[in-house]
Amino acid sequence: MNKTPRQLGYRFPAEWEPQAATWFSWPHNKETWPGKFDPIPGVFTGIVKTLAAYQHVNINVVDDAMAGDVRSRLLDAKVDPARFTLYTIPTNDSWCRDHGPAFVINPNSPEPLAVVDWGYNAWGGKYPPYDLDDIVPSRVAEQRRLPVFHPGIIMEGGAIDVNGEGCLLTSRSCLLNQNRNPALTQKEIEDYLAEYYNVDKVLWVDEGIAGDDTDGHIDDSARFVGPHTIAAVVEKNPADENNKILQKNLTALKGMTDAHGNHFRIIELPMPSPLFFNGQRLPASYANFLIANDVVLVPTFRDPNDITAIEILQRQFQDRAVLGIDCVDLAWGLGTLHCISQQEPKVSGGKNTIS
Secondary structure: OOOOOOOOOOEOOOOOOOEEEEEEEOOOOHHHOOOOOOOHHHHHHHHHHHHHOOOEEEEEEOOHHHHHHHHHHHHHOOOOHHHEEEEEOOOOOOOHHHHOOEEEEOOOOOOOEEEEOOEOOHHHHOOOOOHHHHOHHHHHHHHHOOOEEOOOOEOOHHHOEEOOOOEEEEEHHHHOOOOOOOOOOHHHHHHHHHHHHOOOEEEEEOOOOOOOOOOOOHHHOEEEEEOOEEEEEOOOOOOOOHHHHHHHHHHHHHHOEOOOOOEOEEEEEOOOOOOEEOOEEOOOOHHHOEEEOOEEEEEEOOOOHHHHHHHHHHHHOOOOEEEEEEOOOHHHHOOOOOOOOEEEEOOOOOOOOOO
């Protein structure tokens, strides 16, 4: 499409706005969880079962054989077959937040739902091949008969978060990394964000958490939990490598203002104790929660702070159930709940019809 979403009146909704579905790409790449893949399909099954009690779930599968396996797993888990749809869309990996479709909406358009297909290079070319993941959004748009926008630059869903009222939060360590869009300046990247997510103000922190192979995705360090509130993870232990990083981010967040010049309310989330597997630090963070209709799923790590994090988020989402999901096994793939999911907003006009 020649015009941008902003020019056509589309916008990228906040995650707490009404949703039609949550999207996943079913896990199959054993190299993502080396030596620990066996429990992962069961973890995904449990997550889908929990979410399907609240809303529809769409799942990308690579072929008919995987479709049969996934369907059997979900039916054995007593998931209502009317609550999930399988799409035969081959993938390289399971990180749907980053390679999945970014849905934008315009209820006043003849096509109220559309897809933005950002370029995808597996976090700076770290994990080839990624050719199948790169075209997932366009494949979704094709199967759903939706308009699709192609910005032509690299962008991942976990790198940004929006408040639904004109602000987008991100990190310099990721979006300004030379392994993404080396020819673009910060101002040029902000212009792309404004045009394709339809935001007025881009808010920057410097870095992400230790162990994060995405170069600092914001969804592991700070998230909007309302139009005027940001939840930021903090590390109290001064000896931990996350301490200075997250304190610096916290200071920056406290100085930020929204599109109207008002300061945000900042709430602090704890960090779990450092989580390691085979000597490697994992990016375990309570900020990687997933918001859906009437529910928030929070990653837990068999840590004393699990309960504290759930209680803090429950106070922010009083109209939703806030549920903990054990993510110790999932985290060995270097991501948890938000990383594996992507929301599809609910719109008028019939374009959320399941095909």
